[in-house]
Structures are given as structure tokens and as C-alpha cells.
Amino acid sequence: MTEVVAALIWDGDRFLICQRPAHKARGLLWEFVGGKVEPGETKEDALIRECREELDITLSVGDVFMEVTHEYPDLTVHLTLFHARIAAGVPKKLEHVDLQWITPAEIGKFDFCPADEEILERLKKGER
């Protein structure tokens, strides 16, 4: 089981989604910014590191919104999605193909990683 952390970041009625690099697993699918937890790291530390590396922002990490487990052919992911806010910086595409701030009503316009499905269902219902 691979531990993955990701961030649910709101700006008003929109939240941030990121398009994965083409060459990576789940290439060009949309995700919540984040990545794999490294040995010795807390989940919160991992999320802060990933957001620095991928978006050049400093994150303030809050509570867990939801945890999901999903089996891909190449790995089984345990994803923990945290509420978070940007403490400093403006997101930059250091690794991602694209970044978008979307409303829950726009979720259907994007192809997300399959593991995110239950999370997106909750957001569509208006949870936040």
C-alpha cells in the first residue's frame, strides 16, 4: 500500500486541481496536488514538501476531508486528502501540465484519477 497525500484548497467557491505530467503514471489526468509520503515523514510534512516542489507554495495543512483506497494495476494507493490553505506564494506550474480553479459544478468537464471519484462525488453534493 502506497501512502499518498493531497490538498483540497479553496479560493471562494473554487478549488484547485492540477493536471499530471504526461510521462508519469496517470499521466494527463487531473488530481489534487500532492504525492507519495517518504519514509520518516509525517503526512502533513509530505504534503508541505510536495506543494513546495510542485507549485512553489507554502501550505497550512488542516483536517482530513476524506481517505480513500484504490487499487491500480501498478499500485494500491491509500490517499488522504487534507483541507489546506495557501500560507504563502502563488501556485506555479513547476511540474504540472495545467492548473485550474474550478467549482464543484465543473467537475464533470475534467478526467480525474479514478481514486478521486468518491471525493469528487462528495464535492458535487456541496460538501466542503
Ligand SMILES: Nc1nc2c([nH]c(=O)n2[C@H]2C[C@H](O)[C@@H](COP(=O)(O)OP(=O)(O)OP(=O)(O)O)O2)c(=O)[nH]1
Ligand atoms: N497527488 C495525487 N495523487 C493521486 C491522486 N489521485 C490518485 O489516484 N493519485 C495517484 C497518482 C499516483 O499514482 C500517486 C501519487 O504519486 P505521484 O507520482 O504523484 O507521487 P510523487 O510526486 O511522490 O512522484 P514519484 O516520486 O513517484 O515520481 O497517487 C490525487 O488526487 N493527488
